[in-house]
Amino acid sequence: MTLKQRSYKAFDAIRLSFQASPLCTVLRILLSFIYAIMPTAALAVSTADFVDAASAILKNGRPYGDIFLPLALLLAVLGIYTNIGAIIELINARINLSLQQKLKPAVVEKQTLLDFKHIENSDSWELISRVSRDPVKAITEGFAAFMTFMQIIVNVSALLILIAAQVWWAMLIVLAFSIPMFWLSMRAGRKNYQAGRDVEKFNRRTEYLNEVLIGRDAVDERTLFGYGEAISQLWQEQYKIGWMHQLKVTAKTFLVTKGSSMMISLIAILIALTLISPVINGSMSVGMFMGIVSAVFGMANQIGWQMSSSLENISKTTEYMKDLSAFVELSQADGAAALPDKEPISFEKLEFRNVRFQYPSGNRYILDGMSFTLEKGRHYAFVGKNGMGKTTITKLLTGLYTEYEGEILINGTELRQYPASTLKALFSLVYQDFAKYYIPLSDNISLGDVAKQTFGGISKRELENAAVQAGLSNTISMLKNGLDTPLGKIKENGQDLSGGQWQRVAIARSFISRAPVKILDEPTAALDPISESQIYEEFEKLTRNKTTIFISHRLGSTKLADEILVVGNGKIAERGTHEELMKAGGRRRDWF
Numbered sequence: 001m002t003l004k005q006r007s008y009k010a011f012d013a014i015r016l017s018f019q020a021s022p023l024c025t026v027l028r029i030l031l032s033f034i035y036a037i038m039p040t041a042a043l044a045v046s047t048a049d050f051v052d053a054a055s056a057i058l059k060n061g062r063p064y065g066d067i068f069l070p071l072a073l074l075l076a077v078l079g080i081y082t083n084i085g086a087i088i089e090l091i092n093a094r095i096n097l098s099l100q101q102k103l104k105p106a107v108v109e110k111q112t113l114l115d116f117k118h119i120e121n122s123d124s125w126e127l128i129s130r131v132s133r134d135p136v137k138a139i140t141e142g143f144a145a146f147m148t149f150m151q152i153i154v155n156v157s158a159l160l161i162l163i164a165a166q167v168w169w170a171m172l173i174v175l176a177f178s179i180p181m182f183w184l185s186m187r188a189g190r191k192n193y194q195a196g197r198d199v200e201k202f203n204r205r206t207e208y209l210n211e212v213l214i215g216r217d218a219v220d221e222r223t224l225f226g227y228g229e230a231i232s233q234l235w236q237e238q239y240k241i242g243w244m245h246q247l248k249v250t251a252k253t254f255l256v257t258k259g260s261s262m263m264i265s266l267i268a269i270l271i272a273l274t275l276i277s278p279v280i281n282g283s284m285s286v287g288m289f290m291g292i293v294s295a296v297f298g299m300a301n302q303i304g305w306q307m308s309s310s311l312e313n314i315s316k317t318t319e320y321m322k323d324l325s326a327f328v329e330l331s332q333a334d335g336a337a338a339l340p341d342k343e344p345i346s347f348e349k350l351e352f353r354n355v356r357f358q359y360p361s362g363n364r365y366i367l368d369g370m371s372f373t374l375e376k377g378r379h380y381a382f383v384g385k386n387g388m389g390k391t392t393i394t395k396l397l398t399g400l401y402t403e404y405e406g407e408i409l410i411n412g413t414e415l416r417q418y419p420a421s422t423l424k425a426l427f428s429l430v431y432q433d434f435a436k437y438y439i440p441l442s443d444n445i446s447l448g449d450v451a452k453q454t455f456g457g458i459s460k461r462e463l464e465n466a467a468v469q470a471g472l473s474n475t476i477s478m479l480k481n482g483l484d485t486p487l488g489k490i491k492e493n494g495q496d497l498s499g500g501q502w503q504r505v506a507i508a509r510s511f512i513s514r515a516p517v518k519i520l521d522e523p524t525a526a527l528d529p530i531s532e533s534q535i536y537e538e539f540e541k542l543t544r545n546k547t548t549i550f551i552s553h554r555l556g557s558t559k560l561a562d563e564i565l566v567v568g569n570g571k572i573a574e575r576g577t578h579e580e581l582m583k584a585g586g587r588r589r590d591w592f
């Protein structure tokens with residue numbers, strides 16, 4: 001299943017279900033139709049038949065045997081009616097499963113193909129999260145809402161036809177009262193939905209505060225700073241506002257729904273009263289009277305309670321579909337989901353020629369005429385104050401943004417000419433906010449060379465080597481199952497690591513990688529300058545003769561680099577060895 005680029009409407013909930021599971025969707029619609037028609041067409045008529053047969057036996061002395069057929073019919077209808085609901089539930093479960101297997105992967109696939117700028121932009125990221133959170137739930141709820149709406153319409157129409165066939169003018173009365181009821185329920189549904197969106201804003205805030213209060217990420221700082229009480233207070237305030245908002249909405253909905261349901265019940269009584277005279281003058285049988293009256297009360301209940309919630313859900317689905325339409329429109333990047341090449345190309349030279357770049361959502365050039373050349377087998381360091389554009393250079397190098405001016409040449413060929421898979425295999429990157437994967441340590445490391453892992457497999461020995469090189473020997477001996485120990489606490493036998501140990505795991509990923517250019521983008525920023533220098537020194541030693549790029553905002557950490565490039569004002573402001581730059585340090589201090 002793929003998500004086509006077009007404008008999706010609420011009705012697409014049914015279309016998408018059909019694409020995922022055609023047979024079950026058709027069955028579901030058919031059964032819902034039968035379920036809708038039964039209370040009036042079958043139940044009312046068979047009740048009428050049964051009551052009329054019974055009274056004929058009692059009054060006119062017809063043989064007792066005449067009751068069997070109407071009784072059997074009534075029981076059969078009741079049996080089918082009560083079981084059909086359960087069958088619909090089963091089919092729903094099946095549709096749900098198919099959507100999980102087909103729609104969810106389609107949404108995930110689209111997400112992986114997206115242009116990186118959408119991931120970094122907070123607005124489009126919100127849209128992406130809204131759409132991807134639970135697409136299956138949104139579709140199944142939309143589908144169910146349409147079915148309920150259809151059932152109400154079918155039920156009411158069937159009832160109207162039945163009444164019209166008996167006493168035509170009674171139908172006009174029902175119609176006159178039903179139309180305002182429909183309108184009221186629709187309004188209630190819409191209002192409810194709008195109010196729900198307002199409440200959602202508060203819910204998001206309380207959810208966030210809740211995470212800060214009890215989540216694992218903030219546990220250390222929570223204990224150290226002791227801000228628990230203050231945040232708890234804030235959470236309570238937000239929760240109260242959200243709760244009051246919700247209460248108002250619920251009370252209003254309750255009043256409108258309950259009010260309309262009571263009015264509909266009054267109408268039902270009115271209809272019952274209206275039908276008494278045809279019964280007395282003999283134009284309607286007592287059985288038919290009972291059948292119709294019980295069907296009218298059933299319908300009153302359905303309109304009162306289900307109508308507004310089904311309309312509310314249809315409105316919700318409409319909103320979701322608007323989001324989905326915008327999501328599928330988001331531009332994709334060629335090769336975003338591609339695996340790195342099986343074999344990396346060899347690296348000779350990298351050259352930035354007068355490169356200018358601004359972020360799509362930004363309004364200034366972050367790189368503004370940047371030029372430099374890097375050569376094979378040397379160790380480089382990019383230094384400069386935070387926010388100067390050092391990470392931006394790596395984003396251009398790895399092809400995440402391709403809308404730059406000037407030229408970036410790799411081995412003399414423009415970077416944009418290389419497929420994404422080649423760039424992915426050429427650079428290995430350890431980011432400042434590297435990810436912590438709660439999977440076994442060995443898998444954590446082998447992610448550093450997905451291509452090899454996928455095509456040939458990485459031996460245990462290679463993994464061990466990478467771990468040892470990254471300084472993880474002590475860590476491995478501390479873990480219960482060595483390399484096979486699941487990290488993090490989400491598994492029973494999992495073990496958590498310290499911040500520094502996680503850093504080393506991220507660096508081990510870089511060691512296992514066969515990428516000819518290794519970049520460390522301040523994965524050590526959280527460490528003190530001495531520890532940072534230590535890690536860089538170890539890395540330097542282990543990557544002798546390889547091309548490496550260190551990024552740091554501290555000049556001191558990069559003393560071992562063959563050459564240091566100082567980034568400032570969107571350019572390379574200065575270039576030289578540590579010694580050379582230190583000599584000029586008095587004049588150049590403002591660069592760090």
Ligand code: ADP
Binds near residue numbers: 121362386388
């Ligand atoms: P450094 O690595 O030197 O600390 P960065 O390259 O991360 O700096 O950022 C350089 C500038 O670009 C900063 O001012 C930052 O705010 C801005 N920036 C980074 N990412 C984005 C983005 N996705 N959209 C807009 N501006 C961005």
